[in-house]
Every structure is written in structure tokens, then in C-alpha cells.
Amino acid sequence: MITFVPEPRLLDSPRGREWPVLPGETGAPAGNPPHTADVVVVGAGPAGLAVASALWHHGIHDVVLADRTGRPCRRFFARVDRLGQRVLRSPYEHHPGVEGYRDCELLDFARLHWGLLTPVERREIRMAQAGHRSVVPVDVFDAYCRHLATSHHVTGKTWRGVVREILPTADAVTVRADRFGVTARCVVLCLGEERKDAPEHWWGGGFPPPSVSYWDQKLPAYGERLVVVGAGLTAAHLIGNALAAGKQVHWVVREPGERYQCADVNSTFFRPEGRARFDGVDWDDRLGLMSRYRRASIMFEFRPALERAEAEGRLVVHRGEAITKVAPGAGGTAVLRLESGGRVTGDHVVLALGTTPSIGTGLLPGELVGARDGWPELDGRTMAYARAPRVFVVGAAAGMVLGPAARNIDGHRVATARVAAAVAESVRREARRTEFAPVQEKAGARG
Ligand SMILES: Cc1cc2nc3c(=O)[nH]c(=O)nc-3n(C[C@H](O)[C@H](O)[C@H](O)COP(=O)(O)OP(=O)(O)OC[C@H]3O[C@@H](n4cnc5c(N)ncnc54)[C@H](O)[C@@H]3O)c2cc1C
Structure with missing residues (x-):
């Protein structure tokens, strides 16, 4: 192999x-x-x-x-x-x-x-x-x-x-x-x-609370700990930048684990035989293919640095965790409440939820x-x-x-x-x- x-x-x-x-x-x-x-x-x-x-x-x-x-x-x-x-x-x-x-x-x-x-x-x-x-x-x-x-x-x-x-x-x-x-x-x-915005139930819709922003907005100066939400390459970049700046990062991923691959989508879909899977195929089958293959992934090159940071405790990954609420916390922090009952607090939270x-x-x-x-x-x-x-x-x-x-x-x-x-x-x-x-x-x- x-x-x-x-x-x-x-x-x-x-x-x-x-x-x-x-x-x-x-x-x-x-x-x-x-x-x-x-x-x-x-x-x-x-x-x-x-x-x-x-x-x-x-x-x-x-x-x-x-x-x-x-x-x-x-x-x-x-x-x-x-x-x-x-x-x-x-x-x-x-x-x-x-x-x-x-x-x-x-x-x-x-x-x-x-x-x-x-x-x-x-x-x-x-x-x-x-x-x-x-x-x-x-x-x-x-x-x-x-x-x-x-x-x-x-x-x-x-x-x-x-x-x-x-x-x-x-x-x-x-x-x-x-x-x-x-x-x-x-x-x-x-x-x-x-940009995909957060679900309304996280904070009631509209602009995010203080200390929470989206990936395509300017990241303000923040304290020691950044929380990044999302499973794709955008999240990986935000994490990489924060680690390089000496910050502690908490990463919340809804999926059971992150996926590493060469390109955004499986490479067969860039070739005629991959596209043929969509040609003249029933709508529901195409929808099924979409939900299976249009998923967030991270370029392989990120893997060693992220794994090292996790092993060293500079990066904490919360895998398989769905967010139920986002609220302001004490001292200008933001708090994420998780479906599992857990909480993640950060000096700033960046949301990279896709497009x-x-x-x-x-x-x-x-x-x-x-x-x-x-x-x-x-x-x-x-x-x-x-x-x-x-x-x-x-x-x-x-x-x-x-x-x-x-x-x-x-x-x-x-x-x-x-x-x-x-x-x-x-x-x-x-x-x-x-x-x-x-x-x-x-x-x-x-x-
Ligand atoms: C951070 C990032 C990195 C990416 N890197 C890659 C990569 O390396 N390789 C790759 O294949 N794909 C990459 N993608 C996917 C990428 O978005 C697309 O490949 C590419 O940008 C899409 O080009 P586009 O012209 O369709 O969209 P855009 O680049 O978004 O261009 C659409 C334009 O239409 C304008 N527009 C929209 N609505 C209106 C309106 N009503 N009136 C006037 N103007 C309007 C927008 O302002 C924008 O300028 C990346 C995506 C992101 C977010």
C-alpha cells in the first residue's frame, strides 16, 4: 500500500x-x-x-x-x-x-x-x-x-x-x-x-454575541484561549494560526473525528467517471451522494502539526460534540454548551460552519x-x-x-x-x- x-x-x-x-x-x-x-x-x-x-x-x-x-x-x-x-x-x-x-x-x-x-x-x-x-x-x-x-x-x-x-x-x-x-x-x-450562519437556537439569531465571530471576519485581539468550531480546512487554518501565535486552542467538531484528504472533495468527482455518477441519475440518489461526499475535510499537510499540538496539550479536540447554546461568559469570555452536557469556554470563539x-x-x-x-x-x-x-x-x-x-x-x-x-x-x-x-x-x- x-x-x-x-x-x-x-x-x-x-x-x-x-x-x-x-x-x-x-x-x-x-x-x-x-x-x-x-x-x-x-x-x-x-x-x-x-x-x-x-x-x-x-x-x-x-x-x-x-x-x-x-x-x-x-x-x-x-x-x-x-x-x-x-x-x-x-x-x-x-x-x-x-x-x-x-x-x-x-x-x-x-x-x-x-x-x-x-x-x-x-x-x-x-x-x-x-x-x-x-x-x-x-x-x-x-x-x-x-x-x-x-x-x-x-x-x-x-x-x-x-x-x-x-x-x-x-x-x-x-x-x-x-x-x-x-x-x-x-x-x-x-x-x-x-457563509453559513449559526443555527438560530445557539443565541437567538442575528449578530453573534461579543467574543464570537465568523471565519470571514477580522479576528480581534483576544487573550490566551481560542475556540474554533467546524471540521474543515477553514477551521484548520484558524487553529494553525492561533497555535503559531502561541495560543491555546479548543476545537469543537460535531463529527466523530476530523477527515484528512488531498482535496476538498474526493478526487474521482473531478474526473468524467465521477461526474457520470450524477448524469441522468435519480434526484434522491444525487442528494444521497451529495450528503456523503460534500463533507468538510482538511488537507493532509496539516495532520502532523495538529496531531503534535494535541499530543502536547496545546490543542484540545472535542470530537462528536454538538453545540446547543452559545452565551457570553464571565470577564468577556464566551461559553459553548454541548449536547453531552459539557461546556467549553474561550476568550474568543470563531465559527467556521461552511458555506x-x-x-x-x-x-x-x-x-x-x-x-x-x-x-x-x-x-x-x-x-x-x-x-x-x-x-x-x-x-x-x-x-x-x-x-x-x-x-x-x-x-x-x-x-x-x-x-x-x-x-x-x-x-x-x-x-x-x-x-x-x-x-x-x-x-x-x-x-
Ligand atoms: C477560503 C477558501 C479557500 C478556497 N480554496 C479553494 C481552492 O484552493 N481550490 C478550489 O478549487 N476551491 C477553493 N475554494 C472553493 C472556492 O470558493 C471556489 O473554488 C471559488 O472561489 C468559487 O469561485 P466563484 O467565482 O464561484 O465564487 P466567488 O469567488 O465567491 O465569487 C463570486 C462573486 O460573486 C459576487 N456576487 C455574489 N452575489 C452577487 C450579487 N448579487 N451582485 C454582485 N456580485 C455578487 C461575490 O461578491 C463574489 O465576488 C475555497 C473557498 C474558500 C472559502
Whole structure:
């Protein structure tokens, strides 16, 4: 049997290096976008970037991207940096670049910048070239996303705006944001996932009590003991950072034990045979697969450090413990009450409870989303909403079509290939129709 030997030092790539900038790198556009476009992409994260780059190769250049943050991939890197995450959870072959066209992929980009990489990072590139699992520095991925956004003219087409409403008609779709409105032939929703909040019974809903925060919020200065709740990689990062700062950590995990694996989801789901398990399969069977495989896990590389900290008593793990209540404690602490009757007290508590896919609810009319068990009703071939064929989805919301990998960068690649082809075909068909319409009208008038 082959045993995977994790190396904690793989997690320590430097962040914030200076990368050569592609000539012609543009800033964010000024003013408001045009009132009409061929395509609007809502959300400019890795998924939106992948879609806009692929459309560029299809010759669809009249594209508007609307994003709450106003810059490609800003939320993704803000979240990653909030956790101090230095390497991606996914290997080199998972990237938002375009396949099937002559283009620079993530591995090509890293090799082009060999001179900027550390020996450990170079060795990971060799691993990737040899077809093995590899660890990608966040810094390389960040520079690559900027390269993609510049070389496919995405940055200059990304406007800051919070989209509030999407109204499809038979011929077009109108996207209404807080600052502007655009009517397009097609719209692609790349909304990503929102943080999962605590159940209402923990403290009665609303904002968390003092000394309790969520993983994507700034961690305030706290005393000696941090309590981390959650079983995934986000929790592992928070624990790793606190241990490195010399703090004592209590870790509350609802599952009987933590799970270590190479990537967020089982690697078979990144391959056609894994995705085939979702193709044309009964809804309940897909739901079952989802609940079995879309579970929190931690990269193998964390294991030695966490196990050592536990053995030394710097980390106390409360396994198989469900929280029933969270309340303020004495002296500004927070207290977690557990179903087992136990209590865990900390100077601060961070909740890393996962994320929920944004499926278009609240933007599209509810009957068009067709939400069932938290998933939209999609046409699996084109990734369009079954009841709004001009509106497409790339990202986590495509989970019931592509399986658990839909929420990862590699799933965006698969969805993007389908969506870009369908959108390009639709835009061209309509361009032909409007081009021929006057001719037909003239012919009609002659007849
Ligand atoms: C900390 C962290 C690390 C991760 N690391 C990896 C990894 O290494 N590899 C991997 O494959 N996956 C990773 N993931 C999963 C990851 O979230 C996805 O792969 C990727 O970010 C999803 O891209 P996205 O474009 O779908 O979503 P996002 O990056 O979240 O982008 C969605 C964008 O849409 C915007 N938006 C949403 N609603 C609206 C609206 N109404 N109006 C305007 N804008 C809107 C958001 O502001 C955001 O900018 C990670 C997730 C987290 C949280």
C-alpha cells in the first residue's frame, strides 16, 4: 500500500511577491456600463473570470461583468488572505484558464516565473509535470488570475455593483444592480457561496454575541484561549494560526473525528467517471451522494502539526460534540454548551460552519429558480435554468448536475465549457436572425 507522507512545509509559500505585469493591464472601468450587452456575467470570482475568458475565445467580446467587489477574484483572495492561507486546496490542473484554445494554463504560468519560486515550489511543479498531486502557491494563482483577467480584457469590463434583480423575457434578460441596469441576450450567474450562519437556537439569531465571530471576519485581539468550531480546512487554518501565535486552542467538531484528504472533495468527482455518477441519475440518489461526499475535510499537510499540538496539550479536540447554546461568559469570555452536557469556554470563539451555494434565489423570480432541496432546476447540457433558458449557472449552484466538484475551480472549468458554447451559439444565432430580418422584411414587402 502506498502511504501519503504529508509535509507541513508545503503550506508555507510566500505571499505578496512582485510579479511581472502584462503590458496593457487595465484598471477598473470608470462610470457605468453600457445599457445593453451580448452577455452579462454576475459575479467576477474564479468562475466569472473563467466564463468571461472563454467567451473571449469564442469571439463574444460585448460582455459586462457585475461584481459586488468591483474587481476579478477579490472576494476569493480576501477570504484566502483572511485565513492566512498560502497554498490552494486544489492542484495545478485546476485553474480558471481556457481549455481547447492556445492559452497559458496555470502550470505554464508558474514555469514561466521559475526564477521567482522557492525550491519547494519548484519541486511541486515537477510533481505536477509528472502527473502527481501538487500544491499551488496562492501567490502564483493570484498573479495568474490577474494575467488571465488582463489578457482576456476582463478587468476593464468588471463594474462594481450589487445585483438585486434579474428579469428574463422571451428575447432578453435585464440585470438590475444598485448603480446600473443592463439588458443582455444572455446572463451567466457566477455567484459563489455565502457563509453559513449559526443555527438560530445557539443565541437567538442575528449578530453573534461579543467574543464570537465568523471565519470571514477580522479576528480581534483576544487573550490566551481560542475556540474554533467546524471540521474543515477553514477551521484548520484558524487553529494553525492561533497555535503559531502561541495560543491555546479548543476545537469543537460535531463529527466523530476530523477527515484528512488531498482535496476538498474526493478526487474521482473531478474526473468524467465521477461526474457520470450524477448524469441522468435519480434526484434522491444525487442528494444521497451529495450528503456523503460534500463533507468538510482538511488537507493532509496539516495532520502532523495538529496531531503534535494535541499530543502536547496545546490543542484540545472535542470530537462528536454538538453545540446547543452559545452565551457570553464571565470577564468577556464566551461559553459553548454541548449536547453531552459539557461546556467549553474561550476568550474568543470563531465559527467556521461552511458555506451555502447562491442559486439565484432573491434575484430571479422564485418560480424560475425552481429551488428544490436548496438546488436550482437546471438543464444539465447547457447549465441554463430549465425555466429561464437565457440564464446560465457556473459554480457551486451547479452541484446537482456536476456533483461536489462544482464548488471547486475544476468544476467551474467543466461548467464553463458547456455554458460558453451554449451562450456563443445563442448570441450568434440571434445576430444572424437580426442580420437577416430586414432582408426578409424587404422580401416580404416585395412579395
Ligand atoms: C477560503 C477558501 C479557500 C478556497 N480554496 C479553494 C481552492 O484552493 N481550490 C478550489 O478549487 N476551491 C477553493 N475554494 C472553493 C472556492 O470558493 C471556489 O473554488 C471559488 O472561489 C468559487 O469561485 P466563484 O467565482 O464561484 O465564487 P466567488 O469567488 O465567491 O465569487 C463570486 C462573486 O460573486 C459576487 N456576487 C455574489 N452575489 C452577487 C450579487 N448579487 N451582485 C454582485 N456580485 C455578487 C461575490 O461578491 C463574489 O465576488 C475555497 C473557498 C474558500 C472559502
